[in-house]
Amino acid sequence: MIMAEAFRLGIAGLGTVGVGVVKNIQQHGDLLAARCGRRVEITTVSARDSSKDRGVDLSAYDWVDNAEDLANSNSIDCVVEMIGGSEGLALNLVRNSLSKGKHVITANKALLAHHGAELAKLAEDNNVSLAYEAAIAGGVPIVKALREGFAGNDVQAVFGILNGTSNYMMTAMRETGRDFDEILKEAQDLGYAEADPSFDVDGDDAGHKLALLAAIAFGTKPDFKSLEMTGIRGVTAVDIAFATELGYKIKLLGIARRVNGKIMQSIQPCLVPENSKIGRVDGVFNAVQVEGDYVGSGLIVGRGAGEGPTASSVMSDVIDLARGINVPTFGIPANDLKDPEWIDQGETVSGYYLRLDVLDQPGVIADVSAVLRDHNVSIESFIQHGRDPDQSVALVMTTHEAKQADIKAACDAIQTLNSVNAEPCLMRIEPLE
Ligand SMILES: NC(=O)c1ccc[n+]([C@@H]2O[C@H](COP(=O)([O-])OP(=O)(O)OC[C@H]3O[C@@H](n4cnc5c(N)ncnc54)[C@H](OP(=O)(O)O)[C@@H]3O)[C@@H](O)[C@H]2O)c1
Missing domain, CATH: 3.30.70.260 (ACT domain)
Incomplete structure (x- = not known):
């Protein structure tokens, strides 16, 4: 069988996710070739420190010190941005790569929540894809489910547990009766929470993901700035005990819902029935529920972070693009994305x-x-x-x-x-x- 030319990747960022992607391509080369009809090859990699031992063999790849050089390379079809951050290097790299006619795959929800509409348009203007399955709920394939699997539905709501750290903490507080500060320390010791946990526990991380889910669900521009956001710092062991007594669990929920033609979008700790589908999702797991007029309700549960699950989602994008599948970034042409009309939360x-x-x-x-x-x-x-x-x-x-x-x-x-x-x-x- 004659195979098409290889699909060539340049990977920027070789931390948790970037290394996971390298490992997957090294381990699953033949499987990927069979599924894509062509080989997937890494040609070039970049990170800050070229001397760091990352536990994978990078000797077959070109190394560039400045990740922005990937945008100009003739040996790359797709730039895989695994650096992070909503501005600076990641933004420049993605902008330049799309402008130069390269596909981009990213796991960077912050970048897309702030610049998604602009970048989606740039991708379309240059006839390339901007793919981001790993940006929302890590290993949970919710972008594909919502944008493609549920595309025949008028979606009324999309909501769920979008941050594994917060869910781990809410679960541990319930199971042990201990308070926020103690459980946070434990989560940090276990590597579930960063030294600066604010992104996770104050709702920003979940908010970035919800802004993207709302864009796909409702055909609107991602709008992180208008999000009503309350994190979990105010939830006490006392509240968790009372919620339990009342038959509820407390979950940090991201909710995007259409109400009377307008959209409500919020991140906040909520009481949910302990036996509800979302209520049963505990520990570091994420869950996203979609309500559509034909499907009724669909729920996807899985691991929202970590090397393996996140690389799994990046690879789903790699395979789509290598197969030549090109879907509008947020499900409709970028020029048709509307400014969302928000409901007055007080109402x-x-x-x-x-x-x-x-x-x-x-x-x-x-x-x-x-x-x-x-x-x-x-x-x-x-x-x-x-x-x-x-x-x-x-x-x-x-x-x-x-x-x-x-x-x-x-x-x-x-x-x-x-x-x-x-x-x-x-x-x-x-x-x-
Ligand atoms: N970790 C997860 O479970 C997860 C889940 C979903 C989405 N994501 C997203 O995936 C992205 C990557 O996350 P991660 O956890 O893999 O991050 P990470 O472990 O901190 O890795 C970041 C990588 O970027 C490189 N980098 C940072 N600044 C750079 C610069 N100025 N120039 C060149 N390279 C630079 C670092 O280089 P050095 O190694 O040389 O320092 C490192 O290899 C983020 O957008 C994150 O939000 C992560």
């Missing part, structure tokens, strides 16, 4: 979990109930354990559906009551199946 409606730190005095519940009533919020249930007139106690309520603006105004008013000691803790309840 969104949901049930809520509300925990108050109150003095255990007669009349407190009546005062709090009156404030909620005055703000159109009705209580579904409440829990208070123990009695100690000298100390503050936790008073936990769940509410029926209420407007976010109403319950936030109620919380502001509750905080001014003499019997309330601290800022109320408020979380959405997502009634998932």
